[in-house]
Amino acid sequence: MTSSVTTVRSADGSEITVEAIGSGAPIVLIGGAFNDRSTVTGLAATLAPHFTAIGYDRRGRGGSTDATGKFAVESEVEDLAAVIEYAGGAAAVFGHSSGAALALEGVLAGLPIDKVALYEIPAVVDGNRPEPPAEVFDRLVALIAAGDRDSAAELFLTEQVQVPAPVVEGMRNSPVWEFLCAQAPSLPYDVAVCGPSMRLQTDRYATIATPTLVINGDQTTPWMQTASKALAAAIPGSRHVVLPGEDHNILNQPAPLEPLLREFFVRG
Template sequence: MATTTVTSADGTTIAVETAGDGTPVVLIGGAFNDRSTVAGLAAALAPHVAAVTYDRRGRGGSDDKDPAGFRVEREVEDLAAVLAHVGGSAGVFGHSSGALLALEGVLSGLPISRLAMYEPPVIVPGTRPAPPAGALERLRALTEAGDRDAAAALFLTEQVGVPAEVVEGMKSGPAWGFMSGQAHTLGYDVAVSARNADPRDARLAAIGVPVLVQNGGAGEAWMAEGAAALAASVPGARHEVLPGEDHAVLQRPENLAPSLAAFFA
């Protein structure tokens, strides 16, 4: 793997890693993710494409010149810098809120040639309650206070819908340290999800690149309905269900890579 950095429009340094050769495909993780969490997928795709991973701002090897700004435009600028680095145009895959960042890149006119999204957190009305209002402001306050545990707990309960008692149990688990370590960036996930929450958004009809929307057959019903509705709103988009999979598909890249390699080939 080749690792380097690129500079975003506001001076933020973004860490970028490339595995393999061929057509570049940028992989974007969602909340509580950095480039290490998509590294397995990158390795699985590397025999077929140049798989490009990067740390979204504030995570891993990337800094953030606009901390607690949580502006979607900053993350779009970061993606633009990554695309410029890999040759000016690329396919993009996003997981969860990373899928909505990739979608926002397409809607913003970035040179994205093909777009694949796995379980973007869009909500068909009536399939689950909408997240409470004001989450971004509460996350900003917790971030500025340095309380990452509380920020992670707020996101999990309000945005994901994990029961509070389950979150309390997670705090003693082995993954909590990694999750709380990313918690100061969760405002970006909230912001991009809020902007793209409606899978029937009229803006989607203007998308002119090939789009693949996936969900797991063993995942949550509201995510499956959202994926299907989003695909139906994009001209020519394809909806695909991965049998037996759920939202944690990045932990099993061998189940995801074949369909993506075929789509981006």
């Protein structure tokens, strides 16, 4: 089964690269920080026998441009709106990590999202982890303006996500580091969509009426498990599923998601 790649134009003129595979009802797949459309191709392939799976490069990543560089959540919501319009005017949405936060912003903005599935939103709730320093966003913007992608990637990982420094150093000395640095110019969007404090926006999410599936793995970091549980509790009528043996890197081996998402997106 072959995929098709095209570009759509967002409201501010940014060009967003979109890749679709399969046939049937459309599902838009949104990756998180350091992800471009290539990181959701495995999941797209597992869904393609049943749906039209659509991945895209969030602005400033891969083949997508960023016409304004304002790092505003509204810009990414407009991008998602353009992708949904390309999909036929309405679609289901799956979001991973900060992509889950973006999917929720799309729902809250009233985009034509039929159903939404969310995997491990990164959020602070009930003291599950310390809040990141308030100035991370501004420091990231400054590093990107200076062309220092390496330091931007390190800052995001160590202070925003709180990956231990020795682990980050190991990543720096591995082949994956080049890929991470390539996505670094878009990291302020990940901070913006999750909120500088990363606090779970319980009051806002309590207004959601869209059918919602919240997922996490039982091997992921404890604070993300807590966040998923709290998110499911905040969204009325949502369903919460814990996948045994899975962690935050599920997009690398997405097969366990396929039956769960297929059942949810077909039946709700």
